[in-house]
Amino acid sequence: MAKRLQIEPRIDDYPGWYPLLITIGAVLTAVILSGIIFALIGGAPLKALSFFYKATFGSWATFSDTLVKATPLILVGLACTVAFRMKLWNIGAEGQFYIGAWFASLAPIVLLPEGTPKIVVIGLMLVLGLFGGALYGFIPGYLKARFQVNEIITTLMLNYVAIQWNNYWIFDRWSDGGFQMTKTFARTAWLPRLADYAREIKAFSGITLHLGVVFGLVAAVIIWWLLNRSQWGYEIKLTGDNPEAARYAGINISRNIILVMMLSGALAGLAGMVEISGVVHRLQEQISPGYGFTGIIVAWLAKLRPGMVIIASILFGALIIAGREIQPAGLSQMLQGFILFAIISSDVLLRYKISFTEPQEAAV
Amino acid sequence: MNWIIIFHAGIATGTVLLFATIGEILTERAGILNLGVEGMMLMGAMAGFSVSLSTGNPWLGLMAALAAGGLLSLAHGLVTIHFQADQVVSGLSLTFLGTGLALVLGDSLSGKQVTTIAPIDLPILSDIPFVGDVFFADHSPLVYVGYLLVPLVWYFLNRTRPGMHLRAIGEKPQAADVMGINVYRLRYFYVFVGGCLAGLAGGIISLSVSPGWYSAQTTSGQGWIAVGLVIFAQWNPLRAAVGSYLFGSLRRFLLDLQGPATLLGFTNPLYVNANLGFFLQMLPYLLIILALVIGSRQAKRKRLGAPAALGLPFIRGTKG
Numbered sequence: 001m002a003k004r005l006q007i008e009p010r011i012d013d014y015p016g017w018y019p020l021l022i023t024i025g026a027v028l029t030a031v032i033l034s035g036i037i038f039a040l041i042g043g044a045p046l047k048a049l050s051f052f053y054k055a056t057f058g059s060w061a062t063f064s065d066t067l068v069k070a071t072p073l074i075l076v077g078l079a080c081t082v083a084f085r086m087k088l089w090n091i092g093a094e095g096q097f098y099i100g101a102w103f104a105s106l107a108p109i110v111l112l113p114e115g116t117p118k119i120v121v122i123g124l125m126l127v128l129g130l131f132g133g134a135l136y137g138f139i140p141g142y143l144k145a146r147f148q149v150n151e152i153i154t155t156l157m158l159n160y161v162a163i164q165w166n167n168y169w170i171f172d173r174w175s176d177g178g179f180q181m182t183k184t185f186a187r188t189a190w191l192p193r194l195a196d197y198a199r200e201i202k203a204f205s206g207i208t209l210h211l212g213v214v215f216g217l218v219a220a221v222i223i224w225w226l227l228n229r230s231q232w233g234y235e236i237k238l239t240g241d242n243p244e245a246a247r248y249a250g251i252n253i254s255r256n257i258i259l260v261m262m263l264s265g266a267l268a269g270l271a272g273m274v275e276i277s278g279v280v281h282r283l284q285e286q287i288s289p290g291y292g293f294t295g296i297i298v299a300w301l302a303k304l305r306p307g308m309v310i311i312a313s314i315l316f317g318a319l320i321i322a323g324r325e326i327q328p329a330g331l332s333q334m335l336q337g338f339i340l341f342a343i344i345s346s347d348v349l350l351r352y353k354i355s356f357t358e359p360q361e362a363a364v
Numbered sequence: 365m366n367w368i369i370i371f372h373a374g375i376a377t378g379t380v381l382l383f384a385t386i387g388e389i390l391t392e393r394a395g396i397l398n399l400g401v402e403g404m405m406l407m408g409a410m411a412g413f414s415v416s417l418s419t420g421n422p423w424l425g426l427m428a429a430l431a432a433g434g435l436l437s438l439a440h441g442l443v444t445i446h447f448q449a450d451q452v453v454s455g456l457s458l459t460f461l462g463t464g465l466a467l468v469l470g471d472s473l474s475g476k477q478v479t480t481i482a483p484i485d486l487p488i489l490s491d492i493p494f495v496g497d498v499f500f501a502d503h504s505p506l507v508y509v510g511y512l513l514v515p516l517v518w519y520f521l522n523r524t525r526p527g528m529h530l531r532a533i534g535e536k537p538q539a540a541d542v543m544g545i546n547v548y549r550l551r552y553f554y555v556f557v558g559g560c561l562a563g564l565a566g567g568i569i570s571l572s573v574s575p576g577w578y579s580a581q582t583t584s585g586q587g588w589i590a591v592g593l594v595i596f597a598q599w600n601p602l603r604a605a606v607g608s609y610l611f612g613s614l615r616r617f618l619l620d621l622q623g624p625a626t627l628l629g630f631t632n633p634l635y636v637n638a639n640l641g642f643f644l645q646m647l648p649y650l651l652i653i654l655a656l657v658i659g660s661r662q663a664k665r666k667r668l669g670a671p672a673a674l675g676l677p678f679i680r681g682t683k684g
Contacts, residue, residue: 333464
C-alpha cells in the first residue's frame with residue numbers, strides 16, 4: 001500500500017543540530033539548482049566550483065581577500081540583524097553605506113589638514129561614518145514613527161538618492177582632475193593592513209587584511225550583548241514578535257523605531273567608512289558591489305544571530321570574490337536569490353513535521 | 365521645452381509603471397505583499413526580448429514576458445501561502461532570484477536587435493488638438509490597452525462578485541473561508557495575476573517603450589517605484605493611473621530641464637553645470653517618499669489604508 005505524506009504542526013522539540021543541518025541542506029540545494037541552470041546555459045559548474053574554492057580559500061592571500069570582502073558584510077549583516085529583529089525592514093543599508101562613506105571622506109578631504117596623526121584621522125572617520133549612517137537611518141525611522149510611512153519603500157528610495165548624492169561630489173566638487181573619484185586619501189587615512197608590517201613579518205607580505213575586520217568582530221560582540229543580554233534588546237525582540245504585547249508592556253515603540261533605524265544605519269555607515277579607509281582609499285563610484293543587499297541575505301542566513309553573521313559573511317565574501325571573475329555576471333546574484341529562497345522555504349521543516357505514514361481507514 | 369513631448373513620453377513610460385502597479389494592487393488586495401516586482405519585471409523583459417529575438421514575433425514575446433513573470437511569482441506564492449514564510453523576505457528573495465536569473469539567462473542578449481511593437485495612432489481621437497497628440501497618437505498599442513485596463517480593474521474590484529471575493533480574502537480571510545471561498549487557491553491566483561502583469565510590464569519595456577536588453581538597466585528600479593505607487597494609489601486602480609502617468613511625465617520633465625540654456629529668462633544653472641543634474645535625478649525618489657507621507661496622513665484621516673490582512677499568512681482553522 002502506498003504511504004501517505006503527512007504534514008502536521010510540530011509540537012515536540014527538535015534536537016539542537018537540526019536547524020544547522022537544514023540550513024546547510026538549503027544552501028546545498030540552492031547551489032545545486034544554480035549549478036543546473038549554469039550547466040543549461042553551457043557553463044561548467046564543477047569547474048566553476050573548483051575555481052571558486054581556489055579563488056577564495058585556496059591560499060592565505062586569497063583567504064585574506066575573502067575576509068576583506070566579508071568585513072563590510074559583517075557590519076551590514078549586523079545592521080540588518082538589528083532592524084529585522086524588530087521586524088523593521090531596513091532595505092536601505094546600501095544608501096547608508098554610501099552616506100557613511102561620504103561623511104567619513106570629509107575628514108581627510110575637508111576637515112583635517114595634512115599631517116594630522118593617523119589615530120586622529122581614523123578616529124574622526126570612524127565617528128563620521130557612524131554618524132552619517134545613523135543620520136540617514138534616522139530619516140526613514142522618523143517618517144515611520146511619526147507618519148507610519150512604510151519603511152521598505154523609503155529606505156529603498158533613499159538608496160537611489162544616496163548614490164546620486166555621492167555622484168555629485170565625486171563628479172563635481174571633489175573630482176580629482178575630472179575623473180569620477182576623489183584624489184587618493186593621505187596615508188594617514190588608511191586603516192592599517194597586515195601587508196604594512198611585511199618588513200617585520202615576512203608572511204604578511206601581500207596580505208590585504210585590514211583593521212576593519214576587528215571593527216566588524218567588536219561590533220558583532222556589542223550587538224550580540226545588546227540584543228541578547230540588555231533590556232533594550234528584549235524590548236526590540238518583543239516589539240518584533242508581538243507589537244500588541246509590547247504596547248501593553250509600556251514600551252515606547254516610536255522611540256525604539258527611530259533608535260533601531262539609527263543603530264542599523266550607523267552600522268551600515270561604518271561599513272562604508274571601513275571600505276573606503278581600508279580598501280578603496282578614496283571616494284568613488286560603485287564602492288559597493290551591492291553589500292547593502294547582500295547584507296539582508298547574510299542576516300537571514302544567520303537567522304538574525306550576530307555570531308552566525310560572521311560565518312555567513314565569510315561565505316558571501318567568498319561569493320563576491322569568485323563572482324567578480326565568473327561569467328555571466330548575474331550568476332552570484334542568482335545563487336544569492338536561490339539561497340535566500342531555500343532558507344526561508346526550509347523554515348517550514350522547523351515548524352512542521354513531515355512524515356510518511358500508512359494510510360488509515362477513515363472512521364465512518 | 366515641449367509639453368506635448370513631455371506628457372507623451374510620460375504616458376508611454378507611465379504605462380510600464382501602470383501595468384506593474386495594477387498587478388501589485390491585485391496581489392496586495394488578496395492579502396499577499398509581493399516585493400519581487402523588480403525581479404519579475406526583469407524576467408519578463410528578458411523573456412520577452414529573447415522570444416521576440418528567436419521567433420521574430422514581438423507579440424509572442426509579450427506572451428512569454430507575461431508567462432515568465434507569472435511563473436516566477438508562483439515561487440513567492442508557494443513560499444508565502446503554503447510555507448507561511450515572511451512575505452517581505454520572500455519578496456526580496458524573489459527580486460534577487462529574478463534579477464539573477466534574468467542576467468544569467470539574458471547574458472547573450474546584449475546589443476541584439478529585435479522586431480519591436482510599432483506605435484500606432486488611434487483614428488479620429490488622435491486628431492483632437494493637444495489631448496490627441498498626448499494620449500492617442502504615436503503610442504504603443506499597449507498604452508491603449510492600459511487605458512482599458514484601469515476602468516476594467518476598478519469595475520472588477522468594486523462591482524463584481526469575484527472582485528468582492530478578492531477583497532474578502534485580503535480583508536478578512538477567515539470570514540471568506542467560512543463563506544466557502546477557497547482562500548488558498550484564490551491567493552495563488554492573484555499572486556499569479558500580479559506576476560503576469562509585472563512580467564508584461566517588463567516585456568513592454570524591452571519590446572516597445574525603450575526597446576532593447578541592457579541587463580539590470582532595462583528596468584532600473586521601476587519595479588520598486590511600482591511598489592511605492594501602490595501605497596500612493598491607496599490600492600485604487602484609478603489613482604494608480606494618475607500616479608503612473610504623472611510620475612512618468614515628471615521624469616521626462618526633469619530630463620528636459622537640462623536642455624535649454626535659459627529658463628524663464630534666467631540662465632539655466634543645469635545647462636551651465638550638468639553635474640547639478642544629479643540632484644534632479646534624486647527628485648523622483650524624494651517625491652515618492654513625499655507622496656507616501658501625504659498619502660499616509662490622508663489614509664489616517666479617512667481611515668483608508670492597506671487591506672487588513674495584507675502580509676499575514678492565512679492558516680485555515682485559526683482565528684485571524
